[in-house]
Amino acid sequence: MKEKKHYFKVRYATKFIEIVLAHSKWEAIEKVYSKNIDRYKWIQRSKFTAVRDYNGNPKYEYFL
Numbered sequence: 158m159k160e161k162k163h164y165f166k167v168r169y170a171t172k173f174i175e176i177v178l179a180h181s182k183w184e185a186i187e188k189v190y191s192k193n194i195d196r197y198k199w200i201q202r203s204k205f206t207a208v209r210d211y212n213g214n215p216k217y218e219y220f221l
Contacts (some may be wrong), residue, residue, distance in 0.1 A: 164210040169200065182207035 165185035167174045173194075179185035185207040193200060 164212075165207040166210045167205060167207045168202045176210055177207075179207075182209070 160180050162178050162180055165177050165179055165182055167177055167185050167189045169189075174189055177185040177187060177188050185203040186202065190200065190202050190205060
């Protein structure tokens with residue numbers, strides 16, 4: 158049985174970053190963190206938050 162994926166809104170210190178498709182909020186945070194750590198060396202994983210997006214609208218994408 159496949160594990161369901163959901164859309165998560167990921168924020169960094171209250172600033173919206175992007176909507177990510179993931180199994181859990183931890184996976185969503187890790188995807189965004191890994192994508193941005195090379196460009197922004199100063200970011201901290203502990204300041205990321207993720208909340209499930211029940212609308213599932215992936216058209217918005219922003220970066221730090």
